[in-house]
Structure formats: structure tokens, C-alpha cells
Amino acid sequence: MSELATKAEKLDASDELAAKRAEFVLDDVVYLDGNSLGALPVAVPGRVEDVVRRQWGELRIRSWTEGGWWTAPERIGDRIAPLVGAAAGQVVVGDSTSVNVLKALVGAVRLARPAHGGGPARDEIVVDATTFPTDGYIAGSAARMTGCTLRPVAPSDVPGVLGDRTAAVLLNHVDYRTGRLHDLPSLTAAVHAAGAYVVWDLCHSAGALPVGLDEHGVDLAVGCTYKYLNGGPGSPAYLYVRADLQDRFDSPLPGWNSHAEPFGMREDYEPAAGALRGRVGTPDILSMLALEAALEVWDGVPVDAVRAKSLALTDFFLECVEAYVPAGGVECLTPRAHAERGSQIALRRAGAGEVMRRLIERGVVGDFRQPDVLRFGFTPLYVGFADVERAARVLAEVLAEVPAEVPAEVPA
Amino acid sequence: MSELATKAEKLDASDELAAKRAEFVLDDVVYLDGNSLGALPVAVPGRVEDVVRRQWGELRIRSWTEGGWWTAPERIGDRIAPLVGAAAGQVVVGDSTSVNVLKALVGAVRLARPAHGGGPARDEIVVDATTFPTDGYIAGSAARMTGCTLRPVAPSDVPGVLGDRTAAVLLNHVDYRTGRLHDLPSLTAAVHAAGAYVVWDLCHSAGALPVGLDEHGVDLAVGCTYKYLNGGPGSPAYLYVRADLQDRFDSPLPGWNSHAEPFGMREDYEPAAGALRGRVGTPDILSMLALEAALEVWDGVPVDAVRAKSLALTDFFLECVEAYVPAGGVECLTPRAHAERGSQIALRRAGAGEVMRRLIERGVVGDFRQPDVLRFGFTPLYVGFADVERAARVLAEVLAEVPAEVPAEVPA
Numbered sequence: 001m002s003e004l005a006t007k008a009e010k011l012d013a014s015d016e017l018a019a020k021r022a023e024f025v026l027d028d029v030v031y032l033d034g035n036s037l038g039a040l041p042v043a044v045p046g047r048v049e050d051v052v053r054r055q056w057g058e059l060r061i062r063s064w065t066e067g068g069w070w071t072a073p074e075r076i077g078d079r080i081a082p083l084v085g086a087a088a089g090q091v092v093v094g095d096s097t098s099v100n101v102l103k104a105l106v107g108a109v110r111l112a113r114p115a116h117g118g119g120p121a122r123d124e125i126v127v128d129a130t131t132f133p134t135d136g137y138i139a140g141s142a143a144r145m146t147g148c149t150l151r152p153v154a155p156s157d158v159p160g161v162l163g164d165r166t167a168a169v170l171l172n173h174v175d176y177r178t179g180r181l182h183d184l185p186s187l188t189a190a191v192h193a194a195g196a197y198v199v200w201d202l203c204h205s206a207g208a209l210p211v212g213l214d215e216h217g218v219d220l221a222v223g224c225t226y227k228y229l230n231g232g233p234g235s236p237a238y239l240y241v242r243a244d245l246q247d248r249f250d251s252p253l254p255g256w257n258s259h260a261e262p263f264g265m266r267e268d269y270e271p272a273a274g275a276l277r278g279r280v281g282t283p284d285i286l287s288m289l290a291l292e293a294a295l296e297v298w299d300g301v302p303v304d305a306v307r308a309k310s311l312a313l314t315d316f317f318l319e320c321v322e323a324y325v326p327a328g329g330v331e332c333l334t335p336r337a338h339a340e341r342g343s344q345i346a347l348r349r350a351g352a353g354e355v356m357r358r359l360i361e362r363g364v365v366g367d368f369r370q371p372d373v374l375r376f377g378f379t380p381l382y383v384g385f386a387d388v389e390r391a392a393r394v395l396a397e398v399l400a401e402v403p404a405e406v407p408a409e410v411p412a
Numbered sequence: 413m414s415e416l417a418t419k420a421e422k423l424d425a426s427d428e429l430a431a432k433r434a435e436f437v438l439d440d441v442v443y444l445d446g447n448s449l450g451a452l453p454v455a456v457p458g459r460v461e462d463v464v465r466r467q468w469g470e471l472r473i474r475s476w477t478e479g480g481w482w483t484a485p486e487r488i489g490d491r492i493a494p495l496v497g498a499a500a501g502q503v504v505v506g507d508s509t510s511v512n513v514l515k516a517l518v519g520a521v522r523l524a525r526p527a528h529g530g531g532p533a534r535d536e537i538v539v540d541a542t543t544f545p546t547d548g549y550i551a552g553s554a555a556r557m558t559g560c561t562l563r564p565v566a567p568s569d570v571p572g573v574l575g576d577r578t579a580a581v582l583l584n585h586v587d588y589r590t591g592r593l594h595d596l597p598s599l600t601a602a603v604h605a606a607g608a609y610v611v612w613d614l615c616h617s618a619g620a621l622p623v624g625l626d627e628h629g630v631d632l633a634v635g636c637t638y639k640y641l642n643g644g645p646g647s648p649a650y651l652y653v654r655a656d657l658q659d660r661f662d663s664p665l666p667g668w669n670s671h672a673e674p675f676g677m678r679e680d681y682e683p684a685a686g687a688l689r690g691r692v693g694t695p696d697i698l699s700m701l702a703l704e705a706a707l708e709v710w711d712g713v714p715v716d717a718v719r720a721k722s723l724a725l726t727d728f729f730l731e732c733v734e735a736y737v738p739a740g741g742v743e744c745l746t747p748r749a750h751a752e753r754g755s756q757i758a759l760r761r762a763g764a765g766e767v768m769r770r771l772i773e774r775g776v777v778g779d780f781r782q783p784d785v786l787r788f789g790f791t792p793l794y795v796g797f798a799d800v801e802r803a804a805r806v807l808a809e810v811l812a813e814v815p816a817e818v819p820a821e822v823p824a
Contacts, residue, residue, distance in 0.1 A: 025469040033473050040469035045461065048698070052460050056644055057437040057452035061445050061779070069645055096693025098667035099511055106557075129679070134668035134693065137681040141664050145518075145557035152679070177677075226694070232468055233481055233697035252553050255510035256546035265589075265782055267541070267564070269549040281508025281546065282638070285645035286460070287698045367473065370677055 004320050004389050011316065011385035017309050020381040023297045024230075030387040030394075032366045035204060035344050035377025038230030038294075047293035051286060063285075072288050073257075074276050079295045080229070080238055083303060084202060084221065085212040090240050092275040093225070093291065094283050097203060097237040098134045099253070100222035101170070103278060104239060105142040106252040108168035108197035108220055111245060122167035122196065126151045126158060132176045135201055139170050145252070155182050162194035169196055173211065174204035174342030177369055179334040181205070181342045185216045192217065203227060207298075208343035208380065209307045213240055220245070228343065228379055231291035239278040246274055255280035297381060309380040310343040313388055317345050317376065320392030329399050333373065344377040351402045358398045364391045416732050416801050423728065423797035429721050432793040435709045436642075442799040442806075444778045447616060447756050447789025450642030450706075459705035463698060475697075484700050485669075486688050491707045492641070492650055495715060496614060496633065497624040502652050504687040505637070505703065506695050509615060509649040510546045511665070512634040513582070515690060516651060517554040518664040520580035520609035520632055523657060534579035534608065538563045538570060544588045547613055551582050557664070567594050574606035581608055585623065586616035586754030589781055591746040593617070593754045597628045604629065615639060619710075620755035620792065621719045625652055632657070640755070640791055643703035651690040658686055667692035709793060721792040722755040725800055729757050729788065732804030741811050745785065756789040762816045770810045776803045 001009075012018060025040040055063040064070050077091035084091070095103075105125065112122045127139040129152035136152060143150040146167075153161050155171060162169070169191045174181050184200060191198040200221040205211055207228025213221055221240040225231035241249045251271070256262050257279035260270040271277045318332065333346040349355060349372060356368040366376040376391065413421075424430060437452040467475040476482050489503035496503070507515075517537065524534045539551040541564035548564060555562040558579075565573050567583060574581070581603045586593050596612060603610040612633040617623055619640025625633055633652040637643035653661045663683070668674050669691035672682040683689045730744065745758040761767060761784060768780040778788040788803065 027470070031472065037468075037473045039472065040464065045464045045469070048460060048464050049457065052452065052457045052644070052702070056449075057457070058439070060443065060451065061449045061777070063645070095507065095511065096667065096696075098669075098693035099507065099665060102665060132668070133671070133677050133679065133681075136679060137666045137668065137671070140681065141666055145664060224694070232464070233475070234694040234700070235698075236696065237693070252557060253511060253514060254549045254553055255508065256544070256549065257510075259545070259549070263782065265545050267545065267548060269545075269552065281510035281649070282636070282646040284508075284648065284696050284699045286647075286702055287696045288646070290464070290698055365473070370675065
């Protein structure tokens with residue numbers, strides 16, 4: 001047994017989250033793509049079967065009240081809340097991340113423009129230029145529909161461009177490509193100092209590290225639930241609106257589910273109080289209740305323990321890659337500093353498409369991002385240190401076979 | 413056996429759709445609430461189990477390509493298309509109805525305002541004042557974000573208010589409350605004559621009667637899938653954009669799933685061609701593939717046969733109610749004329765909340781709408797004529813017990 005394999009064994013033996021792995025359906029594959037689609041929690045299939053066969057099939061419409069369907073968006077939001085450092089009553093589940101970005105960003109612009117005027121005429125939305133594309137596209141739409149201009153800048157340049165014209169700022173907590181963790185507390189404070197409102201996209205951080213929404217005074221946030229929260233393919237996203245902003249939150253999607261009296265079927269729109277003001281239409285029950293079952297794996301799991309293991313996993317992966325891959329074989333895009341690292345490692349290499357194809361063939365599943373990035377996500381609840389050592393070892397084998405001059409490929 | 417019960421038996425014996433009932437999970441309840449939540453198709457539980465256990469649990473991210481997850485929105489759209497009289501390539505599934513109303517209505521206003529100017533400055537959205545509330549609320553938001561004013565009018569008054577200022581008109585095909593069927597061909601023609609664009613909400617018509625979107629030149633349409641299409645609680649809605657308008661369709665929700673090259677992760681937004689321009693974020697796979705399984709019940713079912721049975725069911729219900737309920741016992745809100753009737757019967761009665769509570773207790777499930785409406789939906793695929801006779805008979809019993817002066821009640 002190699003020295004690193006022995007080290008992996010020791011790390012696994014002292015891993016306080018190791019038992020969590022049994023709560024997921026896993027095989028002998030090393031699954032490092034939980035930052036794209038989390039693995040299936042064991043509790044989900046039975047719950048979904050109950051929802052379909054009994055709640056829908058037998059109780060039918062009675063389940064809207066008796067089965068707790070109607071209140072699922074805010075109930076499940078409260079289950080996510082502690083994972084992002086939010087007190088209850090501020091998170092609501094539903095719709096896709098993109099749709100929630102529109103709600104949050106238009107909402108933020110409206111918060112920045114008080115109804116009775118006064119103060120500067122804020123007409124600019126600042127967006128992370130390195131962001132996941134959908135955030136930029138939706139921010140462009142939000143700008144267009146609120147009469148703002150869109151200003152894309154690198155996150156590090158954000159503080160320098162803030163001013164009297166800034167209405168809202170949309171930032172990613174962790175960059176989907178490089179795995180870089182941005183400084184949420186200081187960027188939030190900078191946005192507030194300029195009198196503007198910030199929206200954080202937590203897709204690549206929630207469930208992997210502490211977010212501290214309440215602690216840092218974040219205004220609005222969105223996130224998906226199918227990565228580190230393991231909610232299933234395309235499971236509904238969530239929206240956080242800080243409690244003291246809820247009364248002024250003015251959604252661009254005022255659907256009947258967010259009405260103060262939804263079954264009053266009133267012609268005039270009167271928004272509900274609280275998190276459920278972020279609801280829109282009828283909640284997608286099958287996916288939503290699958291997510292609720294998936295969230296049970298978090299019972300008794302402190303987010304700090306998850307973060308500690310996440311950093312240990314990525315540290316160990318870098319150590320193994322350095323040991324197994326000859327110098328210069330790959331370039332690491334992910335920062336070395338813990339304070340700047342999410343829960344993934346991104347390696348750049350010509351021929352990355354082919355490298356990933358061969359890795360997957362040999363039971364190491366990460367993903368490929370155009371044009372030349374290998375992404376490896378480390379989900380602390382089910383990835384172990386022996387997995388990490390194996391992944392790095394197989395990666396070294398594959399890199400030795402695939403010439404570095406191969407052009408990047410488009411996945412099928 | 414009463415005369416009407418004998419008639420019901422004969423009607424059931426000659427019902428060419430009678431065998432379809434076996435494709436649904438039903439019990440001895442008379443389920444007349446399929447216009448709220450369709451019954452569970454037998455094919456769904458097994459399909460959902462496969463999606464959860466094998467596609468998600470075992471194949472994980474491979475299912476995005478190998479399992480057909482990525483193309484599900486347009487594939488399932490094509491399955492709905494014939495039910496609403498649309499050729500393939502014009503319907504896409506995803507998001508809630510409310511979200512799709514926003515897409516369609518903002519898209520319609522933008523179609524009405526050519527990029528290069530010219531023509532009248534259209535700044536008015538006309539909306540059915542009797543519409544399901546969410547449509548009115550979202551129309552208000554669309555108006556606000558496109559610089560339009562909202563003009564709510566009764567559908568019959570729509571032609572009289574159309575003019576050079578009209579940008580878009582949002583109409584319900586069948587009124588959710590009264591069951592009135594509006595004249596889609598003539599209202600569409602009137603909107604077009606004014607140079608404006610029409611959006612039809614098909615929630616209460618699709619799957620119950622022919623819609624003829626292509627035939628009547630409808631511009632855009634939206635609908636839910638959990639009523640007559642039996643997709644399950646909160647299953648994703650759909651958006652229709654007529655083929656020749658797709659290249660100009662300019663969505664307020666340009667998420668990455670509608671990009672011409674979604675995995676290019678490009679900073680600039682270039683919309684995809686075709687129906688999938690109406691996509692937004694990652695599709696909600698569990699609910700979407702449950703819907704796909706549910707749509708299999710439509711194989712070989714002509715919509716004209718569904719309409720014929722629907723009218724026969726509602727005619728027979730009215731006949732039974734007239735026979736069993738003393739004159740003046742209830743007021744029918746649904747038009748008698750076939751051309752003006754959807755697939756539900758709405759009866760007005762003081763104490764409707766209590767009446768419905770007792771009906772449900774005795775195995776006849778309809779629903780109650782504020783303040784005094786009893787709604788009975790007739791799903792031709794699984795409701796039979798004996799069900800109808802029994803419903804009317806039990807209704808007469810309950811009406812005899814519940815005093816008409818009881819005030820309307822709010823449901824629990």
C-alpha cells in the first residue's frame with residue numbers, strides 16, 4: 001500500500017461524517033460530480049412512491065391540505081435555512097434558479113428605489129463577469145425591464161465600481177468553473193456602503209460550507225438544490241429574502257401562490273407577508289417532496305464539520321495530484337488558500353474532454369467544462385479519502401496516456 | 413332502477429372511451445375534480461420509480477444525455493402539441509403556468525413593438541377581468557415591466573376595446589369558475605385585426621376539448637398539465653409559440669437552457685431556434701417524466717371523441733340535476749349552449765362550502781370556489797355516466813339537508 005493510500009485509510013478512520021455515506025445510494029464509482037447532480041439519498045425512493053401512490057393516487061386533492069402539499073415551499077425552505085445560516089421564515093422553495101434570479105434581482109432594484117423617491121436615481125446592475133452564464137443573461141433581462149444598464153465586472157473589481165448609480169449587485173458565492181470562493185462578508189459590506197442591494201447565488205456553496213446569510217446581513221440570495229443538497233435532477237431552487245426586507249420585497253412574478261389570500265381569488269393583488277411572498281404558481285409537488293426527503297440526511301450535521309471535511313478532501317486531492325502527476329501535467333485553477341476555495345478542484349489541461357471520458361470509463365466521475373477544464377466536486381457527506389486517492393491515481397494514469405496537445409473536445 | 417340510472421347504463425355501454433378508465437387509479441369515489449388535479453394514471457408510479465432508482469440513483473449525470481433528460485422539455489411538448497392542435501416544434505414544457513404567462517405576455521408585447529419602430533406605439537395589455545387571478549396579477553407585472561397599462565375587461569367586451577394602442581391580449585379559453593368556453597377563433601381574429609398579439613390560457617380546456625391553436629392562428633398560449641392532462645400535483649406547465657413567431661420571440665427569462673449553445677457557457681446570450689427558446693433553467697426531471705408517462709393515456713384518443721363525451725357527460729349531469737333537484741334549488745352558472753361550455757358544471761348555491769363538504773363525505777368529490785360555487789369537472793377519460801347520475805342524486809340529497817340560507821363558508 002502506498003504512503004498516500006495509508007494516509008487515506010487513516011483519514012477515513014477518523015472521519016466523523018463517514019457514517020453519512022450509508023445514507024446514499026452509491027456503487028464502486030468514485031463520484032466527484034455531486035457539484036452537478038448530488039447522489040440519491042436512500043430515503044428518497046420510498047418517499048416519492050408514497051407521494052405518487054398514496055398522496056396523489058388515493059387522497060388526490062385532499063393532500064393539498066392533509067398531505068401538507070400547500071405549505072411545502074415554506075416548510076422545506078425552513079429546512080434549508082440553517083444550511084445557509086438563515087433563521088426560519090426567510091427561505092422559500094420553488095421554480096428554477098434562473099427564475100429566482102429574476103425575482104431577486106428585480107426585487108433588489110426595486111428595494112434600491114424607494115417608492116417615494118429621494119436619494120440617488122440608481123440605474124445600474126453590477127454582475128460578476130465570470131458568473132455562470134444564466135445569471136448574466138437573466139441579469140440582462142432584469143436590467144432591461146427595470147430601466148437599468150448592466151455592468152459586468154470581475155468580482156475583485158466590484159468594490160471599485162460601486163456608487164450612487166448602483167442599484168443591485170449579483171454575485172456568485174463560489175465560481176462554478178474555478179471553484180473560487182468569493183468573500184461574501186466584505187463584498188456584502190461594500191455593496192451596502194454604496195447604498196445598494198446584493199443578491200448572492202449560492203448554487204456552489206450551500207451544503208458545502210457555511211454561508212452565514214443572516215450573520216453577514218445579505219439582502220437576497222438564491223440557490224439550487226440538486227448539487228450539494230442532493231434534491232434530484234432539476235429539483236426546485238430557493239429564494240432568501242432577509243426578514244426586514246420582506247415587507248418591501250416587490251416580486252416581478254406575483255403569482256396567486258404569493259397572495260395574502262390565495263383562495264379568495266380576488267382581482268386585486270395583495271402580497272402575503274413573509275418568505276412566501278416569493279412563491280409564484282402551484283408548487284411542483286413530486287420534486288419538492290423528493291427534496292424534502294433528501295434534506296433529512298442533514299439532521300444533526302453541523303455545517304462546520306462539513307466545511308472542515310471539504311477542505312481536508314480538497315487539500316488531500318491536491319496533495320495526491322502533486323505526488324502522482326508529473327510537474328506541469330495540469331494547472332490548478334482553484335485557489336490554494338482555504339479562504340478562497342469552495343468544495344471543488346478545477347484542473348486545466350488540453351484534451352480535458354478526452355481525459356474526462358477516460359476517467360469516467362475507469363470509474364472516476366467528474367465533469368468537463370469548455371474549453372479545457374476538469375471539474376472534481378467533493379461532497380463531504382459521501383466522498384471519502386480513499387476515493388480521493390484513487391481519483392488522483394487514475395487521473396495520473398489517464399494524463400500519461402492522453403497527449404496534452406489534443407484539442408479540447410465538445411462532449412456528446 | 414330509476415329511469416336515469418337505466419339511461420346511464422346504456423350511455424356507459426356505448427361509450428367508446430369507457431376502456432380508458434382502467435388506465436387510471438380510481439376507487440369507488442365519483443371523482444369530479446379532475447379540473448383541479450387529474451387522477452393518477454396507472455403508468456406513472458413505475459416510471460417515476462425507474463427515474464428515481466435507476467436514472468438518478470445508478471446512472472446519475474449520464475441520464476442527462478443517455479436518459480433523455482436534457483431534451484425532455486421539447487419532447488414532452490411535442491406530445492402535448494396534438495392535444496392543443498399544434499404541429500410539432502411549437503410547445504415546450506417547464507415552469508409553472510404563472511411563469512409561462514409572464515414569458516408569453518412580455519413576449520407578445522415585444523412582438524407588437526417591432527425593433528425598428530414604425531406603426532402605432534402600442535402600450536396597452538388587455539386582460540380578461542373574469543380570469544383566474546394569477547393571470548391578472550402576472551399581466552399587471554408584465555405591463556409594469558414593459559411600460560404598458562393594464563386594461564381589464566370582460567371577454568365579451570374585448571373586441572370593443574381593441575385598437576392602435578393594444579399590444580397584447582390575455583384570455584382564458586375556459587373560465588375556471590363558471591366553465592364558460594370563450595370563442596377562441598373569433599377573439600383571436602379580432603385581436604389580429606387590431607394588429608395586436610393574443611395569449612390564450614388553456615388550463616381549463618386542453619385535454620377536454622379541441623383547441624386548434626394552429627388552425628386559428630393563435631400567437632402564444634400557455635397551460636397547466638395537472639388538470640385534464642393528469643400530470644400530477646404541480647406538474648410543469650407549457651408554452652406554445654407559433655412557428656413563424658419563434659425567431660422574434662424575445663423572452664423575459666433568457667435562462668441558459670434557451671441558449672443556442674447551452675454548454676458553451678458563453679457570456680453573450682444567443683437564443684436557440686424553435687420552441688426551446690421558451691426554456692429557462694434546468695428542467696424539473698421527476699415531475700417532467702411523470703408527466704411524460706401520464707401522457708401515454710392519450711395514445712390513439714381523438715380529441716373530438718373526448719369533446720363529444722364531455723358534452724354528453726355535462727348534458728346528462730344537467731338533465732339529472734333538473735330531475736332530482738327541485739326547481740330553484742341551485743343556479744347553473746355554466747352556459748347551456750355547447751359552443752359556450754367547457755368540461756365542467758358550476759352551480760351556485762348559498763351554503764356551497766357545507767354542501768361540498770357533505771358531498772365529499774358521501775363519495776362525490778367536486779370542489780368549492782368562493783363565495784358560493786360548487787364546481788364539478790368531467791374528465792372524459794375516466795368519468796362515466798353512472799358516476800354522473802350518482803353525483804346528481806347525492807347532490808339532491810345533500811341540498812335537501814343544507815339550508816339555502818347558510819352563509820358561504822371558507823374551506824379549512
